[in-house]
Amino acid sequence: MARTKGQHVEKKKSKTAQVTKAKSVKGGKAAKASSKQSMTTAVGRPVTDDQTSVTAKTTENSGYVMLQDTYLVEKLAHFTRERIPERIVHAKGAGAYGYFEVTDDISKYTCAKFLNKVGKKTPLFIRFSTVGGEKGSADSARDPRGFAIKIYTEDGNYDIVGNNTPIFFIRDAIKFPDFIHTQKRDPQTGLKDATMFWDFLSLTPESVHQVTFLFSDRGTPANFRHMNGFASNTWMFYNDKGETWWFKWHFKTDQGIKNLTAQEAEELAGSDPDHSTRDLFESIEKGDYPSWTAYVQIMTPQQAKKYRFDPFDVTKVLFHKDFPLIRVGRIVLNKNPENFFAEVEQAAFAPSNIVPGIYPSPDKMLQARLFAYNDAHRYRLGVNSEMIPVNQPKGTTVYSNERDGHMNTGRNFGPTANYYPNSVNPYGEADGIPEAPVITFRDAAIARHRVPETDDDDFFQAGEIWRRVLSDYDRDHLISNLAGHMGGALKRIQYRQTALFYKADKEYGTRLSEALDLDVKKVKSLAAMSDQERAAATANGTKW
Incomplete structure (x- = not known):
């Protein structure tokens, strides 16, 4: 939690007031005009709305975010380049390898191959983390815990990137850089600041759900093994018939929920600030493998239109009484990394890493995350971050026309052509893979629209x-x-x-x-x- 700066805040306000007053007296008639400086983009264009992304608005919800919102892209692109080489968020973490095992048949909902057979096991890597603190911060901080899963499927990597909470503080990613700034340090003092923390939250009422969760004891999990995980955002399942459902991931700890009181968390910060990292490693090392049961909530498109809450608003949950949990499988962690930096620090997760059978929803936070996560990895690890062993697909052969770049450690696809369409090498578009169905969104049809031949x-x-x-x-x-x-x-x-x-x-x-x-x-x-x-x-x- 942030600590207040006490009198410093009031002194700073007083000094600002004196300066404003002096300018007003000196400025004469101009003093009647607003003294508030307009926000601008990086090249000086005035910003008229810093809180809302440009979307294709519908009567049902706020709609899909548009890439033409250059201010949103500017904010996110600049934000992901603010630190080097530490992660902007989720800097402090721990991870382990294991597998996802299917225990229940949900193949009627999705053609995702890793979910198509009961008993099937697919390797994975998980990274747990705290969100706001630096790399050396305490594991016991009152903070959401990152819960990021990389599943190495036969159709490429599928990343489920979430937290230990089913909701989030904001529903529009254009606010995300500002929110995280308030969780970091005051630009003048370099200290955590309760005023920054609560100033933003009190001006952002949508955060009250997550804040309530955060300041309960679940805001300080006892360790990574004794907490749940959630993908938080709503996603789409589709099957090979083109039928679609909206869904949410839930991962319930099989170890049971354990939390810390505020006093216990504070004591651990001083006596063993790495206690969760230590607990995960030592438990796996001695053969006490942690596990989680995986569930989904399923919602039909018709139900989504009529539900009392916007199902694509990440500040809201779908009530279990309305959409009961459906068991899918379980996650087991049974192998520690051999090198913390190479595997935990260089692990790169992105919600844009999806497989056939799964597709994004119009959740405004999710739409921006699809861009921002991989952009952060390109900055932090380089354009070839997927060549790092922990990030490499394990169940499929990779071929693309992406070449060269910093830290290219592979064969760079040898002599094969680096353009498409081509007729000089054997690689081409995949056959027999179900495409995501056309999503009808009022007057818009979301799909890959090929221009007809004329x-x-x-x-x-x-x-x-x-x-x-x-x-x-x-x-x-x-x-x-x-x-x-x-x-x-x-x-x-x-x-x-x-x-x-x-x-x-x-x-x-x-x-x-x-x-x-x-x-x-x-x-x-x-x-x-x-x-x-x-x-x-x-x-x-x-x-x-």
Whole structure:
């Protein structure tokens, strides 16, 4: 908890008042204007609303956050770069390896493979932490406890990033940098400050639910083993039929809940500030493996529309009487890290790391977290943080077109092409993986919308340049320039590209075919195909 600065606060206020008064007397008529300085962005644009993200508003809830909110991005991007190399939040922590075991069948809700069979075990790593304190702070602080899980599934890493509380202080991430500043240290004194702490909270009424939780004894868990975990945000399950449900994760400790009184917590801060870190390590070392039972709450889209609370508001819970817990499995921790820095400190969790069968909700905090967590890791650990062993996927082979960058410790994907689409290496888009269904959100449909193929859109204007703009002299040079450059490409790729010019104008494609010594009939047949058919006809190994 923060300690007050006592009289210093009042003195500072008094000094400020004197300065303001002096300016008012000196300023004459200008003194009647507001003395409040307008907040601005980093480049000086006035900020008219520092408390609300730009969203696609609906009548049901506040809507999806828009990436066009450059002020939100600026605040979060700057915030994740404020410290180096310590985590901005969750700096003090401990972790261990174990597994997730499915005990109950929920396959009707989700096509997530790690949940598709009772008895299935998937390896994982968990990091527990305190939130507000620095790396050397006491484990017994009155503070939420981070509860971050990295599950190494066959479809890539699935990260569940939450706390030991089912709710949070704020519902809009644009407030998050300000909130965390109040949990840190006064910029003048370098001390924790009760005024900062309570000034913000008292001006943010949505925090009262979490504050009530925090100042109960559950605000100071006895250790990491004797506390529950929650993903807090609402998420979506979808199955291979395209059916969807909203859900929340709950992880109930099998050791039972144990908390500290304020006096016990204060005494431990002095006698053993690392007691939770020690307790976790020593328990696993002696074979007393901690475990948690995993549950979900399930809500249909229809129920979400009618529920008395916004189900996408992270300051609220879904009452258990309305949505009972459904058991899914259990988590067991049975292996300690071999190197604390390499595995615990360099572990990087992000709620954006999801697998097929699970999808985000329009929770405003979650939408911003999808950006901010990985951005923090890029800053703290580098753009190749996923190459660090604790962060590497274990159940699948990784291939992407992301290359190079600081601390690239792998083969950098060797000689394979680093662009897509391509027809020169075997990697392509995955087949047979259920896509997240289209989410209808009032007038908006949230999905990957591919632009339909229309000849007029892509080819008509290019043909008009050939037909109406270029002179005979210009056309000759265009064909010569294209043939000179395309002549160095594979023949099948020459055919594919020339077909596109043929679609723009027959004469255009014919003249280029002749310049490249291509079969015009083949070019014409390729031009008549769809994009997919043309790509397949000229793929690696075809006879063009």
